[in-house]
């Protein structure tokens with residue numbers, strides 16, 4: 325339900341920069357379009373939050389190295405502590421963390437769920453051990469394994485069937501090449517708010533697959549029958565019920581949006597900024613239009629390229645005289661996939677990457 329925005333932040337998120345966030349509820353807050361920061365990496369205190377269940381007690385980050393994760397469905401199943409994982413290897417990957425429902429507010433059918441605009445996304449530096457390294461040390465996945473199934477460490481509410489509430493997600497085995505078990509975010513110990521002490525990170529995949537406080541990882545023949553996987557986070561027609569044969573929110577599609585100017589621009593020369601990313605694929609380019617998509621010009625990528633899973637800030641100069649302008653951006657990935665103009669409405673309002681809805685309207689006086 326849409327209500328008045330709470331003034332203060334809940335305890336578990338008290339360290340966040342309130343002015344950078346739109347607070348939808350105690351469990352959901354997004355970054356203002358104009359507040360993503362100056363660099364490629366989103367400052368942690370501005371990153372969006374989305375929780376399906378209440379955040380666990382902070383006691384779970386008191387002794388981080390003692391946290392353990394159970395690895396199943398490998399030749400030698402084993403419980404490993406973060407202390408153990410740290411001896412196995414370490415890598416850092418930049419990837420966009422984006423909620424499946426980012427952009428939901430732009431669907432006209434009133435999809436239920438948080439009415440995210442563009443801010444349920446950020447670009448994060450994750451540090452941890454490649455999942456592949458861990459799995460190889462345990463003899464590799466068992467024969468027939470087709471999915472990686474990760475379980476969140478939240479305590480489940482009493483009196484409910486665990487399968488209907490547990491945050492447990494399966495991703496295809498192909499994700500093993502890029503997945504990591506992360507204990508740091510943006511070069512500091514992973515905050516509890518974002519899944520500390522340990523998180524499954526699947527670069528290029530929608531947020532929901534990046535399971536926080538990960539407790540169990542299983543290599544399985546089938547996807548989990550947890551509700552969040554079996555019927556949740558799937559693309560289905562408006563009015564349809566969730567079912568396991570509908571496309572799951574796995575690899576993200578190509579997307580971009582403008583972050584400045586917002587509302588007003590200067591009479592004369594303006595620098596138009598934004599961010600673009602290709603999910604699991606690198607980008608080949610991004611174009612900007614100041615006339616609502618009638619004419620396009622290539623924008624220039626800014627800052628270091630932090631790899632295929634990171635987003636690329638972009639800029640384009642435009643001369644604007646008094647009037648109203650619809651500024652839109654359109655990214656293309658290396659495989660030639662471009663953002664569509666419109667959107668395909670779907671019941672839960674997932675995966676919106678249409679350029680038209682994501683633009684901004686600015687006035688020059």
Ligand code: MSS
Nearest residue numbers: 372373374375376423424476518531532536
């Ligand atoms: N995990 C867990 N454990 N729990 C929960 O709830 N959620 C999801 C992910 N993971 C969860 C998890 C989601 S859904 C999202 S987005 C993400 O997470 C977010 O993150 P941050 O850190 O931002 O909060 Mo949608 O697709």
